[in-house]
Amino acid sequence: MKSSMNQSKNKEKLRTRSSKDLSNQMEGLLVLSKVLNTTLKRWFLSGGTLLGAYRDGDFIPWDWDVEVNVLTEEACEKEGELLNGLVAAGFLIASSDSSIENFKIVAVGWGTEYEILGRYLREIDDTRTRIMTKVPARFFKTSENVALRGHDFPAPSPTDQFLEALYGDWKTPLKTEDKKSYFSKSAFRKKGSWYNSQLIKKFNKFFYPPEVQEFPSLKSSDINYFQSWDEELGWCNQPNLTKVDKSDFSINAKKKVTHGMAVFNTDDKSSRICSYPSKIPDISFYGDSLCMCRNVSDVETFSWYLGELRGTRISNYGVNNYGLDQALLLLQKNFQKDPSKTVVLALSSTTMANCCSVYGHYLEPGNLFAIKPRFQLKKNEEELELIKNPLNSKQDLLKLNKYIKFFRSQDQHFSFWYKIRLNYFINHLPRNIALRLGVNLRSKTNNIFNYKLNFWKSQEALFLGMMTFFQKLSDQYGFKPIFLLQHQKRSMEYLRDKGQEELAWTSALTKAKEKFPNITFLDEAEIFNSSKYIDELYVHSYHSPKANRMIADYLNIYL
Numbered sequence: 001m002k003s004s005m006n007q008s009k010n011k012e013k014l015r016t017r018s019s020k021d022l023s024n025q026m027e028g029l030l031v032l033s034k035v036l037n038t039t040l041k042r043w044f045l046s047g048g049t050l051l052g053a054y055r056d057g058d059f060i061p062w063d064w065d066v067e068v069n070v071l072t073e074e075a076c077e078k079e080g081e082l083l084n085g086l087v088a089a090g091f092l093i094a095s096s097d098s099s100i101e102n103f104k105i106v107a108v109g110w111g112t113e114y115e116i117l118g119r120y121l122r123e124i125d126d127t128r129t130r131i132m133t134k135v136p137a138r139f140f141k142t143s144e145n146v147a148l149r150g151h152d153f154p155a156p157s158p159t160d161q162f163l164e165a166l167y168g169d170w171k172t173p174l175k176t177e178d179k180k181s182y183f184s185k186s187a188f189r190k191k192g193s194w195y196n197s198q199l200i201k202k203f204n205k206f207f208y209p210p211e212v213q214e215f216p217s218l219k220s221s222d223i224n225y226f227q228s229w230d231e232e233l234g235w236c237n238q239p240n241l242t243k244v245d246k247s248d249f250s251i252n253a254k255k256k257v258t259h260g261m262a263v264f265n266t267d268d269k270s271s272r273i274c275s276y277p278s279k280i281p282d283i284s285f286y287g288d289s290l291c292m293c294r295n296v297s298d299v300e301t302f303s304w305y306l307g308e309l310r311g312t313r314i315s316n317y318g319v320n321n322y323g324l325d326q327a328l329l330l331l332q333k334n335f336q337k338d339p340s341k342t343v344v345l346a347l348s349s350t351t352m353a354n355c356c357s358v359y360g361h362y363l364e365p366g367n368l369f370a371i372k373p374r375f376q377l378k379k380n381e382e383e384l385e386l387i388k389n390p391l392n393s394k395q396d397l398l399k400l401n402k403y404i405k406f407f408r409s410q411d412q413h414f415s416f417w418y419k420i421r422l423n424y425f426i427n428h429l430p431r432n433i434a435l436r437l438g439v440n441l442r443s444k445t446n447n448i449f450n451y452k453l454n455f456w457k458s459q460e461a462l463f464l465g466m467m468t469f470f471q472k473l474s475d476q477y478g479f480k481p482i483f484l485l486q487h488q489k490r491s492m493e494y495l496r497d498k499g500q501e502e503l504a505w506t507s508a509l510t511k512a513k514e515k516f517p518n519i520t521f522l523d524e525a526e527i528f529n530s531s532k533y534i535d536e537l538y539v540h541s542y543h544s545p546k547a548n549r550m551i552a553d554y555l556n557i558y559l
Contacts, residue, residue: 016061021111025059026149028091028110029066033153035085036068036116039078044069044143045153046117048182051170053148054159062175065113069156071128071140072103072118079105080242082116083263087297092260096244099221102131108260132179133187135165211365212421215401218368226369228319229394232333233326234372237292237319239270245294262297269338272316273298275307281339283559284315286327287346288354290486291318293548300545305552315340321367323347323354324466325375328473329386335477342559345470346484349491349505352459353413353452355466358387358406362413363452365420369397374410377465384465416451449490453504460508467512471519482520485509487528489538495525496534527554 017025029049036043045053047067052060075082079098082105086093091107091114103118119128119140127134139156146155156162163170168184180188210216227243230236245262265273271284272292285291285303293301293316303316315338317330324347331343357363360370371391375384390406391397400407408414456463467483474481485505487495495503513521527550531537537547 017059022059022061024110025066025112026151028112028114029148029153030151031089031109032066032068032086032091032107032114033151035082035089036070039081039085040070040074042071042074042140042143043116043154044140045146045148045155047115049148050146050155050159051163051167053146053153054155054163055171057147058149060173064177065115067115067117069128069140070103070116070118072100072120075103075116075118076100080265083242083244084265087263093244093263094260096246096261098243099224101129101221129189132189133166133183134189135162135187139165209424210368212424214361214417215404216368218398218400220395220398223369223394223397226394226397229369231392232373232389233329234370234389235319235321236330237266237270237272237317239266239268241266241270262295262300265298269315269334270317271338272301272303272318274314274316275299275304276311276313279311279313281315281341282310282312283342283344283555284335284338284340285318285344285346286331287318287344287484287486288322288327288348288351289318289320290348290488290542291327291346292316292320293318294320294542295539296543296545296548300548302543302548302551302555305549306555309552309556313340318346321354321360321364321370323357323372323374324351324463325355326372328466328469329373332473335473335479339477340479342480342482343474344482344484344555346486348486348488349494350449350452350488352455352463355462356412356455356459358390358411359400359403362407362411362417365417368400371397371400375462375466375469377462381461382465382468384469420448449494453494456504456508460511463508464512464515467516467519471516474518480520481518482522483512485521485523485525487525488541489534490541492525492528492534492537522558524551524554527551 044050045067046069047065048060048063049066049068052058052063076098079096083093083096086105086107089109091109094106094108094113095104096106097104100118100120103120105116107114107116117130119130119135121127121137122129122134125134126137128137128140135156139158139162142157143154144157144159145152146159164184166184166187167182168187174182176182226235227241228235228238242263242265245264267273267277283306293303298304301316303314307314317327317334319326319330322330324345327345327347331345335343353363355374357370358372358374360367360372364370371389373389374387376387377383378385387410390403396402470481470483473479500506509521509523512519528537528547531550536544537550538544543551
């Protein structure tokens, strides 16, 4: 039952750590302090870690994490440096939240979670505030040293007054996993409109989540997550960027993972960083999430491996959630700034569904900000015309209902979204309610993957039109064009169960090979044929480091 599972988790959370556990925890804190000292001007020991150090002279044995406070305005500005420093020091990034109200990085290492928590200055009452607590800002204007296991760490000053403001009776030990019960009445943000709004949000999210609303209500703080906004392309990786590799299209894109999240870095041209950045460009890749190599670090991408093999610059302009249309438009926009001898369009098997979208929320509910241009065929069914991104600025995301006629007329997935919207109320909501009551009902899957694949057949002419566009770019700029069909895990399972003639993309690719002899068409399924186990090729739905190395080895020999 669900309740017994929760009790088990809580018991593990509150378990008394052994002396070895605490020694490892201290080792990790020392490493963390070096990263923070190198990156930030000010940081402070806080939470149960500070409480244990100040009251007991040691860690609290049942405290489940190590906590430090940072000043949000400084931490946001230096978030990329923090992330890179943590990864280089040996931590895994479990979650990251860049918001002003809840800046938070959870780093895992040495058997412990280390929480870096931002406190922003709330000028209206001169407090340093987080989403759950607030304390007077004066405690963070200076620091004092607090000893822990023979080492000094900075703490809010005066420390005893800070602990009283945060906890009230901080001298009496308390053992519970309920964070709210630790805080003083003045520190805990329970009273007032903020707390009530949080309750309303939780209720609405459960019974009427953003995924089933055509245009969910958004605030300016929501669109701050959308760092990759681009007026022409909808979104695009920005230059000199460091971020945790997670989707920024959803307002619910804050997620903790135990295996560690990849940190994503771009260079001054907005390519994912490569092994030989200053060398003469040899090959450039344009594509979607698989091309970008999600869920792995910069040095585990196929473009990094390929660069090492060839000793040259390999640019990677893969962008999360791109369709073939956006990849072509980015190539057209970007090639002269970063030319190469060979251009590889690397797209997943579901790309044609993306090419029929202008409002990503219809195809993948929750992708509220994935508003994009698309191609369509002119009446002669041979030439392309561009349907431009209708938004003029990122602020237009706050008034999406203005574009309802445009979205419904130009996006081919509205009826699909409406159908799965109803499916939420028929199947998913009753299941969620049952789970709350401790009953696990079998879920009914709806086959979104097959729906996406069908667009290879219905949009075959559009695919050929886009290959014509690719060939024209090749002729104009003089590069060798290659189209590489890539596969998520579900796609690999699909194609291994079918004959070649049954695959959704076979007809389109066969016709393209005949019509465009100067374009090389490759299918990475051929690269993976020697692998018996699909699981070893993927980290969730995206390529594992092993799969990326196989792709690099194959392309190096082929090219």
